Amino acid sequence: MTYLLWIAYKGTNYAGFQVQPNARTVCEVLQNAMQAVLGCRPDVKGCSRTDAGVHARRFALSFAYDGKVPAQKMVQAFNAHLPPDIRALEISEVPPDFHARYAAHAKTYCYYIRNARIDDPFTFDTCARVSQPxxxxxxxxAAAQFVGTHDFLALCASGSGAAAHGDTVRTITRCTVQQQGETVVITVTADGYLYNMVRILAGTLVEAGLHKRTPDSVLPLLQSRDRRRAGQTLPAKGLFLEDVAYL
Known part of the structure; x- marks a missing residue:
């Protein structure tokens, strides 16, 4: 049987989702819990790797399991063996060839900015801070200019495998900015992302908010394919994977 498991996690204490040899990751901790419950260590296919410090409200992963533990008991059992900053949310059976990453047709990320002179002690590890208005x-x-199908190489950090293969065209279907009190929320929905793409996009929008660039500078920036012309890469702690869409 193949299952789709949804989890949420606060990434502050983890080196991202993907298993790494010398760092504690979300996947490693989750597989430890799965082994305790299922008696085996399933090969987990995550919908995204997520960098160190990035959080997720709804992260999807798939795995195969043919044992005796029924699906309706897995979520509660996993949570009994997980730390409080990782939670299993729900589980369902999917077709045998389902892959949480390759079956996804859109992912939504939010980037949270505290626009204030002083950090909030309750959100300092889940928001970046910009002190200037x-x-x-x-x-x-400026955000509206990112919507559409574009070559996003200018928003890609070095070291990207996709960039090395020339695969840098993506389609953004939503890019919005909302203010909620002293918090500014940047929301992006796209069919795929390049390395650090949302964090660089957010840094570019902050430049627009500080009047260091104009909104009509976005399209020439993308056409330049030059990372040096985009904004800074904002800290990982402000980034959340909000949801993943499947057909």
């Missing part, structure tokens, strides 16, 4: 209307106008 941000022009939200300018950020919204």
């Amino acid at each position: 941000l022009d939200i209307a300018a950020m919204q106008a």
Whole structure:
């Protein structure tokens, strides 16, 4: 049987999702819990790797299991063996060839910015902070320019395998900026992402909010394919994988 498991996690104490030889990761901790419950260590296919410090409200993964533990008992049993910063949410059976990464047709990320002079002790590890006032209307106008199918190489950090193969065209279907009190939320939905793409996009929108670039500079930036012309890569701690869409 192949299962689709949804989890949520706070990534502060982890070196990302994917298993690494010399660092504690979400996948490793999850597989430890699965082994305790299922009596085996399933090969987990995650929907994304996520970098160190990145969080997830709804992260999807698939795995095969043919043992005796029924699916309806797995979520509660996994949570009994997981730390409080990782939670199993729900599970369902999927076709045998389902792969959580390759079956996804869209992913939504949110980037959270605290726009204030002082950090909030309750959100300092889940928000980046920008102390100068941000022009939200300018950020919204710039965000709209990212929507569509573009070559996003200018928003890609070095070391990207996709960039090395020339695979840098993606389609963004939503890019918005909302202010919620002292928190600014950047939301991006796309069919795929390049390495650090959302964090660089968020850094570019902050430049628009600080009047360091105009909204109409976005398309020339993308056409340049030059990372040096984009904004800084904002810290990982402000990034959340919000949801993954499957057909």
